Amino acid sequence: MTLSHFVARARNKANFQEIEDYLQFTSDLLSSQSSWLQAEIVCQNEPNYRFWQLLIESRFPISRPLNATLLCSLNDLRDFKAHLLGDIGRREFMTSLDPSARELMNRVIYTSQQCIGVALDGLPADASNFARKLNGDLFERQMQLWIRRMGVDCSSATVRVPVYVDGVKQCDMNFQHDLVLTAGEEVKVIGSVKTSSKDRLGKIFTDKLLLNALTEKAVPHVAIFLNDVQRGKKSDRTYRVASTFLPGHFKAFTIKINPLDGVYYCDLRPSMKTDPLLNASIFRIDRLLCEDLWALLDRDIHAPIAIEDDEGLS
Known part of the structure; x- marks a missing residue:
């Protein structure tokens, strides 16, 4: 072929x-x-x-x-x-x-x-x-x-969060997510899935900050990336790679905004293995599937979140 x-x-x-x-x-x-x-x-x-x-x-x-x-x-x-x-x-x-x-x-x-x-x-x-x-x-x-395939209800979907002031509902706020994991009617985990973190890190951390502030619940947020490598500049028939991962941004978001509940890659960058903060925060995808997913699903969250638009497989 x-x-x-x-x-x-x-x-x-x-x-x-x-x-x-x-x-x-x-x-x-x-x-x-x-x-x-x-x-x-x-x-x-x-x-x-x-x-x-x-x-x-x-x-x-x-x-x-x-x-x-x-x-x-x-x-x-x-x-x-x-x-x-x-x-x-x-x-x-x-x-x-x-x-x-x-x-x-x-x-x-x-x-x-x-x-x-x-x-x-x-x-x-x-x-x-x-x-x-x-x-x-x-x-x-x-x-x-x-x-x-692991038996977990999962889809890309828009979640609806009610916003209250002094006990009175003011409006609903919608968030669209790549992964919404549910058990029955309860949203258990929110996830972002991207081939690269390039230009996307800030939104993932901000989504968790906003959703948890609005619900007053610690809704788990995870991020899944394929890799953070792209073609470098090609000159004189020399082929190089360049990293699209921004360690300073990741550390600042983790320390000053809020840490995510799991960040997973297929292809880890070298600094993710050697830097203490990155190594404690970023793992291979098999860790999510074999360990962390189950622990996240076992948490009792009970956040006031509803599925607005279940999009199924995108």
Whole structure:
């Protein structure tokens, strides 16, 4: 199959309705590399990243940077589907996974999303904004599907919060969120899902501050990011990556506004592992799915929040 086939497939959201659809797309793309992968370029400043030079319609676009240490092989994908996928709906199974299985889960999520991104990199340059939006939507959907497969009610939705003054209702305020996790009628967790934190950190922290001030309840807020790496400036045929994570902003928001209840990445930046505050606040996505999600759902919140518009899978 040519890359044009995968571009057309990735452009249609209807092709991604279940986790299996993401895994099948990934398997098909990787098994067809010989037909569309022109060359692999090693990143100059962070050698664990690779750029793929793509072959499509007599063009040779360069892909987004890919962390080679996180990319799954076809055997990895087969092992995941055979030994892990069928049991992720069982809490006791997820909470007892060993480190290697958890690492594989993180790599599967990363690889499947990045394969969609690579396909969309094959679009013409004037479609870059469309590709970015679509990739973000499909990552949001993927995370919804993982959480739903675990037996948790989850959707993108608008929540309605009543605003009172001296016991008298004045108005309602609506907040739209990528993830709203519920148990019955109760909103348990609010989440933001983005491929990158670039230009988005402030809103996530502010959303938690406003919602908790209005409800007078500590409603858990989490943020999920794929990575924070983008193409650096290309000059003299040198390929580099640049970080889109702003550690100073994150620390200031955490210290002076309010800490989030969990921040999760597939691809952690080096500072997230070495800086004490970042290391205590930012984790791999498998930690959310195997540990933190259950602890958050067990909290008694009882915030006066209603679902205004359940949008389901976006």
